[in-house]
C-alpha cells in the first residue's frame with residue numbers, strides 16, 4: 001500500500017487513509033470531478049473547451065469498478081456531455097457507464113441522456129438585459145448565456161484580471177437587485193441561482209449512492225465547497241487539486257496536487273490500474 005500512496009503523491013494523513021479505504025473497497029467508492037480546468041484544459045473560447053482526449057475512456061474504465069462516477073460542473077449538464085467527446089474521439093462522457101452530470105453548480109442533472117432541472121430563476125431576464133451594458137466598457141469581454149445562469153468572461157480582455165476587478169462591484173450590485181448569487185471563477189463572474197453549490201450537490205449524490213468513500217478533483221473557487229464536503233462529510237474523502245498558476249486557493253486544502261487536466265487524467269489512470277491489479 002505504501003508504494004501506491006507514493007505513486008499517487010498523497011501529502012496528507014487523511015488523504016492517505018481515504019485513498020486506502022477507496023482502494024480496499026472500490027464498490028463503495030464515488031469518483032467525482034469538475035469539468036473545466038480539471039478534465040478539460042482552459043482555453044479562450046468556452047465553446048471550444050473539449051475534454052482531455054484520454055479522460056472519457058479512463059472514466060469509463062473506473063465506472064465499471066466503482067459505485068458511481070459524477071461530474072459536478074458550472075456548465076449546463078448537456079453541454080458538458082457535448083464537450084465531453086473530443087473532436088474525432090470515439091469515446092465521450094456519454095459512454096461512461098452510469099455517468100451522472102450535476103450541472104450549473106448542481107441545479108441540473110443529466111442521466112441516461114435526459115436532463116432534469118428547475119425553471120430558470122426569476123431575475124435572470126433582468127441580468128440578461130443588463131450585462132451587455134456592463135460588458136461594453138471592457139472590449140473582449142464575453143457573455144455566456146447558460147439558460148439558468150449568465151457568465152461574464154474577461155479572459156479575452158487586454159487586462160483580464162483588471163477587468164474582473166472593475167466588474168466585481170457592478171456585478172455584485174446586479175446580483176443583489178435580482179436575487180442571484182455571484183460565483184467568481186477563472187476570469188469569470190457568474191450570476192446564478194442561490195441555494196445550491198457543488199458541496200451540497202456532491203453530498204446529496206454520495207448519500208444517494210450509499211458511498212463509503214469519495215475522490216473529488218477540482219481546480220477553481222467553485223470547487224472549494226466540494227472540497228469541504230469531501231473533508232467534512234461522513235465518508236473518507238480525497239480532494240485533488242488540478243493545479244494552475246491562475247488559481248492557488250485549492251492547493252493548501254488538497255490531499256493531492258497534480259498538474260492540470262493531464263495530471264488529473266494521469267492520476268485517474270493510475271487509480272484504475274491499481275484497482276485492476278487487486
Ligand SMILES: O=P(O)(O)OC[C@H]1O[C@H](O[C@H]2O[C@H](CO)[C@@H](O)[C@H](O)[C@H]2O)[C@H](O)[C@@H](O)[C@@H]1O
Pocket residue numbers: 034035036037041042043044045046047049072073074075076144146151153155185186187188190220222
Ligand atoms: O465548474 P466547471 O466545470 O469548472 O465550470 C466553471 C466554468 O467554466 C467555464 O469557464 C472557464 O473555462 C473556459 C474554457 O476553458 C475559460 O475560457 C474561462 O475563462 C473559464 O472561466 C464555463 O465557460 C463556465 O460556464 C463554467 O461555469
